[in-house]
Amino acid sequence: MSELLWTVVIAVGLLVIIVLGLMSRYRVPGAEEAFIVTGTGKGHQGKVYRGTGTFVLPVVQKATRVRLSSIKADLDTSTPANDGIELAVRGVAVVKVGDSPEAILKAGPRFGDDLARVNALVTEQLSGELRSIVGTMTAKSILVDRQALVDQVAQSVQETLLNQGLVLDSFSINDIQDTDGQYFSDLAARERSDQAAIAARSRAEAHRVAEESRIANEQAVIEQQRELDIEREAAREATDRARAEADAVRPLVEAERRRIQVEKDNEVAEQQARLRETQLDAEVRRPAEAELFAAQQRAAAKKAEITAEAEAKATSIRITGEAEAEALEKRAEALGRLDRVGQLELVLDKLPAIVAAAAEPLADANVTLVGDSLHPLVKSAGTGLAGTLEIIKSTTGIDVAGMLNAAAGPDGSEGLDGQAPQLDAQDVDNRG
Numbered sequence: 442m443s444e445l446l447w448t449v450v451i452a453v454g455l456l457v458i459i460v461l462g463l464m465s466r467y468r469v470p471g472a473e474e475a476f477i478v479t480g481t482g483k484g485h486q487g488k489v490y491r492g493t494g495t496f497v498l499p500v501v502q503k504a505t506r507v508r509l510s511s512i513k514a515d516l517d518t519s520t521p522a523n524d525g526i527e528l529a530v531r532g533v534a535v536v537k538v539g540d541s542p543e544a545i546l547k548a549g550p551r552f553g554d555d556l557a558r559v560n561a562l563v564t565e566q567l568s569g570e571l572r573s574i575v576g577t578m579t580a581k582s583i584l585v586d587r588q589a590l591v592d593q594v595a596q597s598v599q600e601t602l603l604n605q606g607l608v609l610d611s612f613s614i615n616d617i618q619d620t621d622g623q624y625f626s627d628l629a630a631r632e633r634s635d636q637a638a639i640a641a642r643s644r645a646e647a648h649r650v651a652e653e654s655r656i657a658n659e660q661a662v663i664e665q666q667r668e669l670d671i672e673r674e675a676a677r678e679a680t681d682r683a684r685a686e687a688d689a690v691r692p693l694v695e696a697e698r699r700r701i702q703v704e705k706d707n708e709v710a711e712q713q714a715r716l717r718e719t720q721l722d723a724e725v726r727r728p729a730e731a732e733l734f735a736a737q738q739r740a741a742a743k744k745a746e747i748t749a750e751a752e753a754k755a756t757s758i759r760i761t762g763e764a765e766a767e768a769l770e771k772r773a774e775a776l777g778r779l780d781r782v783g784q785l786e787l788v789l790d791k792l793p794a795i796v797a798a799a800a801e802p803l804a805d806a807n808v809t810l811v812g813d814s815l816h817p818l819v820k821s822a823g824t825g826l827a828g829t830l831e832i833i834k835s836t837t838g839i840d841v842a843g844m845l846n847a848a849a850g851p852d853g854s855e856g857l858d859g860q861a862p863q864l865d866a867q868d869v870d871n872r873g
Contacts, residue, residue, distance in 0.1 A: 468504050469494035477505040477549040487549075489542040507549045511537040511610060512556050514563040519620060520572040526580035527620040530571060532591075535610040536563050536602060548606030563607065570598045580619065581628060587614050 470476045470491055478495060479487035480502035487505075497504045516532040536559070538548040552559050574593045575583065583590055595612045602609055827842075834840050 467494055468497050470506070473508065473510040474554075475507045475509060475545050475549075477507060477546065479503050479505070486546050489545045491542075491545070505549050506554045507538060507545050507552070508554045508556055509538050509540065509545075510556070511535050512559050512563065514560050514567065516564060516567055516571060518568045518572055520575045522575055522580040522583060523577055524579045524581075526624050528575060528580060528583065529616075529618045529620055530575060530614060531616045532567075532571065532612065532614045534563060534567050534612045536607050537610060539603070539606055539608045544603075544606040544608070546606070547604070551605060559607065562605070563602070566601055567594065567598055567612070570594050570601075573597075580624060583617060584628070587617065590614060 468476055468478075468490075475489055475491040476495070477487045477489055478497055481498065483502065491509075512535070514534045514536065516530070516534065519527060519529045521527050538544060538552070538559075548559075552562075571594050574590060574597065578590065591612060591614055595609060598612075599609050834842075
């Protein structure tokens with residue numbers, strides 16, 4: 442049992458040692474670092490690891506740390522310019538190892554993680570390029586256009602740094618001085634003198650231009666004043682002529698105005714007349730025409746009504762007459778079948794009513810008789826009775842007077858069939 446326990450403890454210990462060993466061989470680069478792993482399985486130049494870890498096998502593999510942080514290199518060098526002036530130039534450059542695997546593989550074997558070596562190399566190369574470029578320029582051109590010097594140095598050294606896996610982030614010239622301190626002072630004084638002369642010439646030119654402008658302005662003012670006076674005089678003369686012409690044509694204008702006013706008044710009167718005509722047409726003529734049309738329509742309707750009524754009455758009268766004629770024909774036929782005694786009896790039966798009807802117009806007569814003669818009334822009644830007997834004779838063929846004469850006779854002895862004198866309407870009138 443104890444042997445088994447020791448075996449397990451030893452196995453666990455070995456396992457822990459192996460795990461710790463493996464963990465110690467696992468390399469992870471920092472944020473501004475990279476590893477170049479060379480050896481078995483990593484190729485001829487090795488393999489770059491950045492941002493990810495890897496196992497580095499002991500003995501057969503090796504990991505080289507490369508710092509990727511920026512490096513500041515201060516430059517301070519003295520060199521003569523193209524015109525022989527000794528210049529002291531101070532500048533600052535910022536470089537770093539490139540981020541690409543190719544740049545890391547170039548910089549890793551040269552510098553590793555030793556930034557001092559990078560600083561020394563960059564300082565030396567930039568100083569050499571700076572001295573070389575300064576030697577091609579004059580002191581004045583460097584002083585006037587410092588940026589041209591910076592651009593030329595940066596462009597010249599950039600390719601050299603790339604071949605070593607480095608990148609120039611920035612480069613600037615902080616100060617440029619001549620070594621004896623006199624040239625730039627003289628140059629500045631001469632520049633100030635030149636600027637003062639230029640300023641004086643500019644002021645003189647400006648004064649001259651101002652004077653010329655003032656003189657030209659005064660001349661322009663004088664010329665404008667003269668032209669203004671001429672224009673005023675011309676305007677005054679034109680005003681006088683216009684006033685005279687206006688005075689001359691004012692009566693004509695007034696006459697024309699009155700003529701136009703008269704025409705306008707005539708137009709207004711014509712318009713008012715047309716308006717009154719329109720109003721008369723709308724208020725009188727058209728209502729009268731409408732009333733006339735309505736009256737004509739009413740008359741036509743009344744005429745049609747009267748015509749219809751007359752036709753109706755005529756029809757009624759015709760029908761009544763036909764009926765009465767038919768009745769009379771039947772009565773005449775019936776009377777024709779009676780003998781004379783029967784006919785006389787029938788007539789005498791109706792005779793009181795006939796006489797009453799004939800005397801009816803005299804019933805309401807207001808007659809004042811003078812004397813005791815009644816002859817006019819009697820004569821009128823007899824005349825009416827005789828006329829009635831004539832109407833009966835003409836319509837029925839019955840001679841009532843004849844029948845009465847025949848019935849009475851001269852002496853009262855003759856019968857109806859005897860020959861007695863005839864009684865006509867004149868006799869009846871006379872007898873009455």
